[in-house]
Amino acid sequence: MCLSNHKYILLACILLLLASCGGTPRSKTPAVPEVSFSGDSAYAYVAGQVAFGPRVPGTDAHHDCVQYIGRTLERMGAQVAIQTGEVMRYDGEWQHVANICAHLPADSAYQGEKAVLLCAHYDSRPWADQEDDYAQRMSPIPGANDGASGVGVLMEVARQWALLGERKRPVDIVLFDCEDMGTPQFYTGKQHEHTWCLGSQLWSRIYVQQSAAGNRQTTSYAFGILLDMVGDPNAAFPREYYSEQYAKRYVEKIWHTAEQMGYAHRFVSTQAYPITDDHYYVNTIAKIPCVDIIHYVPSDTGFPWWWHTHADDMSTISPNTLQEVGRVIMVVISE
Numbered sequence: 001m002c003l004s005n006h007k008y009i010l011l012a013c014i015l016l017l018l019a020s021c022g023g024t025p026r027s028k029t030p031a032v033p034e035v036s037f038s039g040d041s042a043y044a045y046v047a048g049q050v051a052f053g054p055r056v057p058g059t060d061a062h063h064d065c066v067q068y069i070g071r072t073l074e075r076m077g078a079q080v081a082i083q084t085g086e087v088m089r090y091d092g093e094w095q096h097v098a099n100i101c102a103h104l105p106a107d108s109a110y111q112g113e114k115a116v117l118l119c120a121h122y123d124s125r126p127w128a129d130q131e132d133d134y135a136q137r138m139s140p141i142p143g144a145n146d147g148a149s150g151v152g153v154l155m156e157v158a159r160q161w162a163l164l165g166e167r168k169r170p171v172d173i174v175l176f177d178c179e180d181m182g183t184p185q186f187y188t189g190k191q192h193e194h195t196w197c198l199g200s201q202l203w204s205r206i207y208v209q210q211s212a213a214g215n216r217q218t219t220s221y222a223f224g225i226l227l228d229m230v231g232d233p234n235a236a237f238p239r240e241y242y243s244e245q246y247a248k249r250y251v252e253k254i255w256h257t258a259e260q261m262g263y264a265h266r267f268v269s270t271q272a273y274p275i276t277d278d279h280y281y282v283n284t285i286a287k288i289p290c291v292d293i294i295h296y297v298p299s300d301t302g303f304p305w306w307w308h309t310h311a312d313d314m315s316t317i318s319p320n321t322l323q324e325v326g327r328v329i330m331v332v333i334s335e
């Protein structure tokens with residue numbers, strides 16, 4: 001992902017940084033349901049991906065990781081399909097894309113309910129273009145936080161889904177490819193637009209085509225949640241601008257749930273600038289309201305110090321952070 005180039009929005013948002021006043025009387029707040037989620041298990045799923053090496057599209061590590069994720073989700077009872085296609089990348093070349101799509105069915109009594117879309121990206125950035133040392137920039141990043149962390153949480157969500165006493169709505173887990181192939185900093189050739197999030201652009205366009213064609217298999221979604229960089233011990237998730245613009249009621253729901261669970265330090269009430277991430281295309285092309293839970297900070301790049309460097313390895317992953325994010329997701333999809 002990258003910062004939006006809508007600089008005017010950025011400036012406006014910085015000026016509008018707001019702190020929550022928290023005026024809702026607590027006595028009217030319903031209790032949060034008890035949920036189960038293992039941060040240690042999610043951590044193991046993150047490590048399982050990172051062990052393949054950088055999951056750069058076209059490499060054996062990428063291929064083997066798709067197999068690992070797909071088979072693991074199938075063992076948990078998910079129906080898994082790989083959606084493929086070709087998308088133009090930053091330099092005008094065609095890029096093969098493989099999105100992993102997993103369906104977790106509702107109990108038969110709830111078959112008519114709208115689904116929830118949970119998503120993350122599993123590819124690794126091919127370049128460490130935020131490294132200070134130029135010689136370090138041309139090799140791929142481990143992508144433990146930037147990619148694998150969100151996938152690890154959602155794999156554990158799938159495992160817990162099978163253990164729930166009642167499944168009140170279908171859940172689709174979509175793991176996008178080629179999120180992180182956006183124009184590298186060192187590229188000086190002709191610039192193309194929309195070079196990030198290639199997998200979610202493809203998925204969203206296919207979703208629209210299938211809906212327009214009246215395909216009875218097309219899933220109807222209530223809302224979506226995207227996880228990106230959700231593993232740092234000090235992760236903080238501000239209310240991202242596009243999420244507020246397109247899916248405000250779900251931002252309110254998720255952040256309020258997190259506050260009730262004692263995670264207000266993680267799901268902070270700050271409203272922050274726009275991020276061009278997979279949710280942008282799910283919102284604008286597929287028109288599914290989708291919230292981005294993403295760790296970003298006031299810094300030169302707008303992201304944590306390890307972002308798009310070789311330091312984005314397992315040392316940046318905390319089972320505790322994964323557990324807090326996972327527990328919030330479990331509550332939101334269990335209601």
Ligand SMILES: [Zn+2]
Nearest residue numbers: 001125146180
């Ligand atoms: Zn990235």
